[in-house]
Amino acid sequence: MLYERLFATYGEQGWWPAETxxxxMLGAILTQNTAWTNVERALGRLKDRIALAPEALLELEEAALAEAIRPSGYFNVKARRLRAFCDALLAAGGESVLATWATPHLRAWLLTIPGVGAETADDILLYAFDRPVFVVDAYTRRLFRRMGLLDGDEGYETIRERVERAIGPDSVSLNxxxxxxxxxAKDLCRARKPQCGRCSLKSDCLMREEG
DNA sequence: TGCCAGGGATTAG
DNA sequence: CTAATCCATGGC
Known part of the structure; x- marks a missing residue:
């Protein structure tokens, strides 16, 4: 099975790279269609300015927040999304309250926040709240399609439920x-290399659109 | 130098 | 309901 092959090749990843x-949650929004190295810079600049807590973030003007997260790209859009997220988080009673909610309720609530779509919601459910959900991203679609596991027109929920059924409600494995x-996709299959020299799954290189 | 990154909202057809 | 288009910096 694909999961075992990937694990045998790369070993334990221990995501998400964050301290809290x-x-x-902030990283999940900042990384939307953005390279993670840029997100790290943005988070570093934000930490230079404020403590990483929703109250402190909301004390920043939107323009100042945008300036802080500038390296992550889409900084005006993301500044608005981060503020909307923190507003919603505090209105709901904070992390400790959300942690008591059932997963479907928590997911539905996340999806009401502007700037939080299906993938970002699942990032937060899995990596911030340790809920057993599978995150479907662009790499996943490419890989599954290339391996013949998808026809190509399956929607996000279909793919997510299929994997969750296959793996089981195990947040560690889904993580x-x-x-x-x-x-x-990103560490061994470099963009625009015609072949992936070091990648043991080279026929499945995710960085090339055509297999 | 151009393409693309751990998407989502909005607009158009 | 599916398909463009916009948002924007930094690496290769």
């Missing part, structure tokens, strides 16, 4: 699976 659940797919 709140930092996971690793998504992280391994990203690792497979």
């Amino acid at each position: 659940p709140f930092e996971v 690793e699976y998504h992280a391994l797919i990203v690792r497979h």
Whole structure:
């Protein structure tokens, strides 16, 4: 099975790279269609200015927040999204309250926040709240399609439920699976290399559109 | 130098 | 309901 192959190739990933659940949430929004190295810079600049807590973030003017997260790209859009997220978080009673909610309720609530779509919501559920959900990203679609596991027109929910059924309600394995797919794509299969020299799954290189 | 990154909202057809 | 388009910096 694909999961075992990836794990055997790359080993444990131990995601998400963040110090606190709140930092996971910020990173989940900042990394939308953005290279993670840029997100790290943005988070570093933000930490230079404020403590990483929703109250402190909301004390920044939107323009100052945008300036702080500038390296992550889309900084005006993301500044608005981060503020909207923190507003919603505090209105709901904070992390400790959300942690008591059932996963479907928590997911539905996340999806009401502007700037939080299906993938970002699942990032937060899995990596900040340790809920057993699978995160479907662009790499996942490419890899699964290339391996013949998808026809190509399946929607986000279909793919997510299929994997969750296959793996089972195990947040540790689901955590690793998504992280391994990203690792497979970004660390060993470099963009625009015609072949992936070091990649043991080279026929499945995710960085090339055509297999 | 151009393409693309751990998407989502909005607009158009 | 599917398909463009916009948002924007930094690496290769």
